[in-house]
Amino acid sequence: DADVTQTPRNRITKTGKRIMLECSQTKGHDRMYWYRQDPGLGLRLIYYSFDVKDINKGEISDGYSVSRQAQAKFSLSLESAIPNQTALYFCATSDSRGNRASNYGYTFGSGTRLTVV
Amino acid sequence: AQKITQTQPGMFVQEKEAVTLDCTYDTSDQSYGLFWYKQPSSGEMIFLIYQGSYDEQNATEGRYSLNFQKARKSANLVISASQLGDSAMYFCAMREIFYNQGGKLIFGQGTELSVKP
Numbered sequence: 001d002a003d004v005t006q007t008p009r010n011r012i013t014k015t016g017k018r019i020m021l022e023c024s025q026t027k028g029h030d031r032m033y034w035y036r037q038d039p040g041l042g043l044r045l046i047y048y049s050f051d052v053k054d055i056n057k058g059e060i061s062d063g064y065s066v067s068r069q070a071q072a073k074f075s076l077s078l079e080s081a082i083p084n085q086t087a088l089y090f091c092a093t094s095d096s097r098g099n100r101a102s103n104y105g106y107t108f109g110s111g112t113r114l115t116v117v
Numbered sequence: 118a119q120k121i122t123q124t125q126p127g128m129f130v131q132e133k134e135a136v137t138l139d140c141t142y143d144t145s146d147q148s149y150g151l152f153w154y155k156q157p158s159s160g161e162m163i164f165l166i167y168q169g170s171y172d173e174q175n176a177t178e179g180r181y182s183l184n185f186q187k188a189r190k191s192a193n194l195v196i197s198a199s200q201l202g203d204s205a206m207y208f209c210a211m212r213e214i215f216y217n218q219g220g221k222l223i224f225g226q227g228t229e230l231s232v233k234p
Contacts, residue, residue: 108162
């Protein structure tokens with residue numbers, strides 16, 4: 001099983017619908033992140049959480065919300081999806097004790113490809 | 118604010134030749150980490166190489182090396198002896214140091230590398 005699992009892998013939804021992207025990890029990492037990737041813009045940070053009680057807005061949080069249900073679970077919600085939220089979404093985790101052996105602590109999920117029509 | 122800039126949206130290289138992907142960064146932090154990731158067409162993020170700001174030597178990992186020029190704030194990736202499987206999107210990223218290690222990763226826009234046979 002993957003260390004960081006994102007569900008669903010692909011999703012098509014309609015404008016105005018609420019949608020949740022889920023992320024769970026078995027790494028035991030304390031820090032979790034949500035990024036979105038758009039062509040030509042790289043990955044941009046939406047929200048991040050350094051522990052269960054700590055949630056922070058990233059660069060582009062408008063239109064999104066998150067929930068850290070447990071150390072291992074971090075969900076991203078689009079309350080009312082719009083077409084410009086069509087993107088590839090990544091969940092990532094990191095370990096405050098990261099070292100070379102662990103790729104300096106960052107692990108990415110496989111991504112969720114979201115299309116809003 | 119920290120920023121990563123990749124000025125080459127796309128590059129071509131002949132198989133077996135070396136190629137350099139450019140990355141410049143901006144930060145006021147003295148302690149930071151620089152990463153390169155590869156993203157093949159399947160979408161996953163693959164860690165390639167890491168350079169710490171206090172590392173005295175340039176990082177190397179097999180065919181990948183990082184040309185770190187701290188005064189110029191550049192962290193270029195050099196791929197030696199390109200292979201067809203190197204065709205992918207490449208991202209430069211910087212870690213903001215927060216409580217030791219494991220802070221947010223900030224990404225550049227990416228460079229799409231195509232290796233010609």
